Amino acid sequence: MKLNLSEQDHNQIREHGLNVETVQSQLQRFSDGIPFSTLERACTINDGINHLNESERSSAIAAHSEAAAQGRFMKMVPASGAASRMFKTLLALHGSGFCTRADLRARAADGDEDAAFGLAFFDGLTDFAFYPQLDTNLAEQELGTDDLLDSGDYSTILYALLDDISLNMAEQPKGLIAFHWDGDDIRTPVAEHLLEAIETVAASDGTATLHFTVSPEHEAAFKREVETAAALYPDTKFTVEFSHQSPSTDTIAADMNDQPFRDEDGRLLFRPGGHGALLKNLNELQADLVFIKNVDNVLPPSKTADSFLEKRVLGGYAVQLLAT
The missing domain is CATH 3.90.550.10 (Spore Coat Polysaccharide Biosynthesis Protein SpsA; Chain A)
Incomplete structure (x- = not known):
């Protein structure tokens, strides 16, 4: 596979610790496809699995x-x-525009799976380990999380949770997000x-x-x-x-x-x-x-x-x- 590469391209490739031959090989693999293995049989106890x-x-x-x-x-x-995949559905809801409880209920009734997920998420929001962090963030904006949940204003909550000038949760490393909360320790x-x-x-x-x-x-x-x-x-x-x-x-x-x-x-x-x-x-x-x-x-x-x-x-x- 012949490549037309500029001097800038060659510099970029070298900066990555790669060479042109490796890049050509990668592109050829895209073109040819990746061969798959033919499985002989499933592993079972005493045949590939030790019990x-x-x-x-x-x-x-x-x-x-x-x-x-x-x-x-x-x-x-x-x-x-x-954490982008963890928040994938919420990102879709956030990007869809104004989001309210009534809106999600109507969409869920029409079979929208993202909307159904959103309803379940907001119903259980206070159980998530990152809830105290979210609640504090909203309080700093003189907003009450309970009030927003009661009124069904989910857009404001999603903004606080996901926007890049707020908590920006989806862009945080998964290892640094609050995962577990027993009521005391987060x-x-x-x-x-x-x-x-x-x-x-x-x-x-x-x-x-x-x-x-x-x-x-x-x-x-x-x-x-x-x-x-x-x-x-x-x-x-x-x-x-x-x-x-x-x-x-x-x-x-x-x-x-x-x-x-x-x-x-x-x-x-x-x-x-x-x-x-x-x-x-x-x-x-x-x-x-x-x-x-x-x-x-x-x-x-x-x-x-x-x-x-x-x-x-x-x-x-x-x-x-x-x-x-």
């Missing part, structure tokens, strides 16, 4: 405890994702990952090591949140590292003719790779055994017992496999 009996589970837990005590485990948390995913680190990777000296991959522009905010969350667990010494997804793992964007897509300034557009792009970050970790878990895959503390137990079983089983 541990109670004795084997106990042995795995013991192996995990020993390895963790030696400081062999750490956690890696991909955390660069923004907890972000970062706080939940620190708790999980205590229970699954902490060494005998009380040290727990975590590594977050974050966007460069949000690293400072993550560091502040780690410091705040770590204060909840004074008996644990957290060693927390941060890294960024390498631009060299980005992929060139293509137009409908499989040619490089350009923005309004004529510059090439590159898109961040998926989680597979973080293999480079993983390979650079100085670690023996690494638990990898996405930033928003967290439970509130009251629901974590089974999850932590199974993680110890899996971790211990990995230790045993390495020893064979």
